[in-house]
Amino acid sequence: MSEDKKESLNFIEQIVEEDIKNGKHNGRVLTRFPPEPNGYLHIGHCKAISISFGIAQKYNGATNLRFDDTNPTTEDTEYVESIKKDIQWLGYQWQGEPLYASDYFGKLYGFAVKLIEKGLAYVDDSTPEEIAAMKGTPSIPGTNSTYKSRSVAENLQLFEDMKNGVYADGSKVLRANVDMTSPNMLMRDPIIYRIKKESHHRTGDTWCIYPMYDFAHGQSDSIEEITHSLCSLEFIHHRPLYEWFIDKLEIFPSKQYEFARMNVEYMITSKRKLLKLVQDKYVTGWDDPRMPTVSGMRRKGYPPMAIRNFCDKAGVAKRENTIEISLLESCVREELNKTALRTMVVLDPVKVVITNYPEGQSEKLQAENNPEDATAGHREITFGREIYIEREDFMENAPPKYFRMTPGSDVRLKHAYILHCTGVDKDENGEVSTIYATYYSNSRSGEDVSGIKPKGTLHWVSATESKPCEVRMYDRLFTVADPTGDDDVDFLTYYNQNSLTVIPTALMESNQDTPKVGIQYQFLRHGYFCVDVDSNEDKPIFNLTVGLKDSFAKEMKK
């Protein structure tokens, strides 16, 4: 396992290694992943998960899963379950039981009291509008609230009354006493507790005051003795506050580090916009294979390891970035190439009659299940006088570099014989209805002594031994790489009307077992497909995971 080349570290790994070297926290590494249970995990979360869990794993540490559930109005247990499932599916395991910021409501309340006692927090009766007005703007300093000068005793009493439900929602807040003139807006006496007489998904009606993010997150980290609290760049302005609370409260000094979140072409991560897609039926649900959600990618057939490798290869840094979707697809293909079972499926069938093959006769042929994996074994497929091939694999008047079937030329049938195309029937619309060919009986796969070397090889299915299936072809959800890049254009105008094409009448080999949900196939010469949850015994349904690279298509575009 030793590398002769020194491994390069990202900036977080450098910090961690430096800390370990210096014996900080006795070399202990504890990270955390802190989702708010108010939505489904998506590709952006995968990145955050891969960083926080990955760092811990690399340095023999651990990661806490902590639900940041400080806002009862938006949060729900339903999301808790899906988040847990998605993390595990990705292949990560948190330390111990899942944790909740709400577990710390009691301690957080105590912290607030301590701050008040130190004269570092006060109850403010101002309206939201007044508080906003007093905040100033980034370039204009804020002004002090008249309530800022209340006595410690009065604040203590008022805060306790807030907790006891004496006051109406929104009538009072507890604010940290920091600095209204700070150039950092977050330091201008941030609100740390608000009154919300609402039931919490875990604490029920125990509390009617709830801490704000800034007063919950850092302290929760500290309570759990998190050593490295990794988050995205937009929290960078929160760091001084994070440290201020820890410092004033004199509690465990967790440290926050920020990295740039990952953007991916053709994918959006805005909760609001994702919800819009679902509600307005642009997609069939949160797990629609076109969605950038973990459940969507899972249903599309992306292997968890591919997603992990992708996050890894995308790297970690502090600058804005947009990763090309081709990197993700490359990771998916890399994974599936090793594992997917090969099979032949004809999406748009046209019949071929092999005129010199005896009527009523058939034979069994051996086909390898995966050329990349000798242990995957073989299967039998049936060959006979009539077969189906892909309509696009035939051209009556072919260009020079067309290696497929065309009258007068030879082409190989995968796992079978070489065919010589002799003619074609057309219907009244001029559409090819039947192709005629002869076969070279001495060209059987594996024992070919014909000496013929066709340039092309086609996939096919037997006319008698194939069965119909539905195939769902997916394309990018949007027509442009960055659908949310322009504030003046609704991202839905870039919705790709052709993002889903259903092929109800494809033909698959009938020799194999009934496809089970979760099994990954490679449809030869097409791409990787997985069995969809809608699939059943009578009607197998496949989802396109990702197409094979297609250098022929590229050639044709020129």
Added chain:
RNA sequence: UGACCCAUGGUGUAAUGGUAACACUCCGGUUUUUGGUACCGUCAUUCUAGGUUCGAGUCCUAGUGGGUCAACCA
């Protein structure tokens, strides 16, 4: 009219003051009974201008460009 973060090929990420690396894409080629896979090759004087140094992508200053911050959201 303030503060903070950032700047390396088409896209990302490295190079930790000693002469630009890796991956993906692209283009070209070899192998191939998947136009797949595998393999090989081409593609950058590191935003600009000064400065420090024997030596700067790396350190300093200024500029330019991009991003972020004013929810009783997280």
